[in-house]
Amino acid sequence: xxxxxxxxxxxxxxxxxxxxxxxxxxxxxxxxxxxxxxxxxxxxxxxxxxxxxxxxxxxxxxxxxxxxxxxxxxxxxxxxxxxxxxxxxxxxxxxxxxxxxxxxxxxxxxxxxxxxxxxxxxxxxxxxxxxxxxxxxxxxxxxxxxxxxxxxxxxxxxxxxxxxxxxxxxxxxxxxxxxxxxxxxxxxxxxxxxxxxxxx
Amino acid sequence: xxxxxxxxxxxxxxxxxxxxxxxxxxxxxxxxxxxxxxxxxxxxxxxxxxxxxxxxxxxxxxxxxxxxxxxxxxxxxxxxxxxxxxxxxxxxxxxxxxxxxxxxxxxxxxxxxxxxxxxxxxxxxxxxxxxxxxxxxxxxxxxxxxxxxxxxxxxxxxxxxxxxxxxxxxxxxxxxxxxxxxxxxxxxxxxxxxxxxxxxxxxxxxxxxxxxxxxxxxxxxxxxxxxxxxxxxxxxxxxxxxxxxxxxxxxxxxxxxxxxxxxxxxxxxxxxxxxxxxxxxxxxxxxxxxxxxxxxxxxxxxxxxxxxxxxxxxxxxxxxxxxxxxxxxxxxxxxxxxxxxxxxxxxxxxxxxxxxx
Numbered sequence: 001x002x003x004x005x006x007x008x009x010x011x012x013x014x015x016x017x018x019x020x021x022x023x024x025x026x027x028x029x030x031x032x033x034x035x036x037x038x039x040x041x042x043x044x045x046x047x048x049x050x051x052x053x054x055x056x057x058x059x060x061x062x063x064x065x066x067x068x069x070x071x072x073x074x075x076x077x078x079x080x081x082x083x084x085x086x087x088x089x090x091x092x093x094x095x096x097x098x099x100x101x102x103x104x105x106x107x108x109x110x111x112x113x114x115x116x117x118x119x120x121x122x123x124x125x126x127x128x129x130x131x132x133x134x135x136x137x138x139x140x141x142x143x144x145x146x147x148x149x150x151x152x153x154x155x156x157x158x159x160x161x162x163x164x165x166x167x168x169x170x171x172x173x174x175x176x177x178x179x180x181x182x183x184x185x186x187x188x189x190x191x192x193x194x195x196x197x198x199x200x
Numbered sequence: 201x202x203x204x205x206x207x208x209x210x211x212x213x214x215x216x217x218x219x220x221x222x223x224x225x226x227x228x229x230x231x232x233x234x235x236x237x238x239x240x241x242x243x244x245x246x247x248x249x250x251x252x253x254x255x256x257x258x259x260x261x262x263x264x265x266x267x268x269x270x271x272x273x274x275x276x277x278x279x280x281x282x283x284x285x286x287x288x289x290x291x292x293x294x295x296x297x298x299x300x301x302x303x304x305x306x307x308x309x310x311x312x313x314x315x316x317x318x319x320x321x322x323x324x325x326x327x328x329x330x331x332x333x334x335x336x337x338x339x340x341x342x343x344x345x346x347x348x349x350x351x352x353x354x355x356x357x358x359x360x361x362x363x364x365x366x367x368x369x370x371x372x373x374x375x376x377x378x379x380x381x382x383x384x385x386x387x388x389x390x391x392x393x394x395x396x397x398x399x400x401x402x403x404x405x406x407x408x409x410x411x412x413x414x415x416x417x418x419x420x421x422x423x424x425x426x427x428x429x430x431x432x433x434x435x436x437x438x439x440x441x442x443x444x445x446x447x448x449x450x451x452x453x454x455x456x457x458x459x460x461x462x463x464x465x466x467x468x469x470x471x472x473x474x475x476x477x478x479x480x481x482x483x484x485x486x487x488x489x490x491x492x493x494x495x496x497x498x499x500x501x502x503x504x505x506x507x508x509x510x511x512x513x514x515x516x517x518x519x520x521x522x523x524x525x526x527x528x529x530x531x532x533x534x535x536x537x538x539x540x541x542x543x544x545x546x547x548x549x550x551x552x553x554x555x556x557x
Contacts, residue, residue: 012293014267016286017274022267026260034255048256055263059270067293128247135248153222154245160218172215179214186241 007071015062022062025071026055032156033079039151040083042140050086054079070162077166080148087144131189138188146181149174509535509542517552525556532557 002013003024013021033054038047057078065074139147148167152158160178164171221238512531519527532553536543548557 017271019268019271030255035252052259059267155249175215175218189244
């Protein structure tokens with residue numbers, strides 16, 4: 001079954017002209033990649049654009065793809081580079097407000113909007129909403145280096161070694177960045193740890 | 201320095217902590233207080249992790265269209281391009297690449313092994329053939345199966361056979377066996393030349409084995425020669441139709457029983473030993489007669505031996521008739537070694553050979 005094949009085999013199939021293989025790859029990675037970009041940049045529209053752009057680059061680069069390379073490493077390297085470029089562009093245009101950490105008290109913050117919290121009890125819902133907003137704020141408050149490492153490790157379950165390949169730094173540097181990120185987030189989210197523990 | 205060492209130690213501790221946090225020690229020992237705190241923090245992240253935003257579906261259609269277009273553009277057009285693309289894609293898989301390499305190596309070596317024997321014989325023959333042009337005429341006549349070496353006189357003596365021959369598919373004319381006997385007689389011939397001649401005849405013999413239908417008839421060569429000597433020379437190759445009456449007439453002269461089908465091993469061993477002993481080459485005789493259709497003959501080791509001995513007997517008779525007793529003695533030694541029973545019962549008692557033995 002083509003659906004069960006590893007990413008690398010699917011990519012080789014797509015190289016040979018099997019469009020169905022690309023469709024499977026797209027279905028598999030679209031959602032996590034979109035959420036990675038969204039959490040990295042905090043902007044839905046840009047996330048959509050960059051998601052498109054990342055997969056377009058996969059399509060264009062398919063011919064040069066070598067099976068020995070891990071597909072996710074390649075895909076997330078593309079996505080991460082797009083995010084870095086986008087961040088630089090924003091900074092250059094002095095759109096500081098988009099990068100600035102959101103105030104937790106501002107419930108209408110853009111990052112909060114991207115987190116759905118349906119089908120929850122109203123009290124729980126409100127706490128969750130607050131928690132999500134706080135987390136998003138805390139994540140946005142991390143430096144770019146720390147944020148990308150944190151997102152890849154925590155939300156994409158990438159091993160540190162693979163993150164090092166994507167980011168292009170030694171594995172120990174990745175771990176150091178992760179350690180700093182966790183320390184920062186713990187300070188921000190300390191009050192929610194009991195809530196998370198009590199969550200059903 | 202101490203501060204740096206401390207920092208290094210801290211970094212290592214932090215990295216170990218992260219390994220513990222994200223690796224499989226979740227159900228194991230509780231770990232340090234710091235580890236417990238970080239695990240609680242991760243539980244908070246799990247809330248956020250569980251809620252993932254769905255990307256807009258519109259983009260998917262666009263991407264699929266682009267992917268389809270790119271696949272179309274990439275699709276190879278020519279046959280060679282398709283083959284190449286298929287191979288490239290397959291060989292990118294390490295397992296398939298290894299298997300393909302193994303198949304290639306085995307196939308190539310198999311091909312070379314099967315081809316190598318014939319090729320080396322062919323090349324040896326070719327070089328000897330070229331040498332033969334500069335060599336003395338007897339040696340050349342033995343090696344060179346070109347039409348120029350055939351004796352037309354014999355053909356002229358048998359017009360009935362000629363008419364049948366003209367209907368046969370073109371067969372290479374025989375080498376002149378006289379040269380072979382001359383060579384055995386002529387002590388001035390260099391041993392090296394003799395070896396070359398032997399090699400050439402082996403090469404010719406192997407080529408003739410490739411033409412298996414023709415090669416099966418070489419056993420008749422000595423008989424042919426023995427018969428032809430009465431006509432004062434060697435005859436050009438005659439078809440089966442023309443020869444069979446003569447073969448049938450052979451028993452009156454003590455002709456051999458019909459030999460078994462030739463096996464490569466026997467022939468090769470005979471040829472090898474001939475080269476070693478400097479005896480007339482059997483390979484040259486293989487070229488004397490080439491007929492595609494030969495009735496089957498009984499097989500078996502004794503039959504093969506008798507057939508071989510009969511050949512030597514016939515050759516010895518020819519040599520004896522020409523007064524070449526050296527060749528007769530050489531053949532006698534050979535037959536004695538190969539088939540002592542035949543030697544004592546037939547060879548020694550042959551009236552034509554008595555004067556030489």
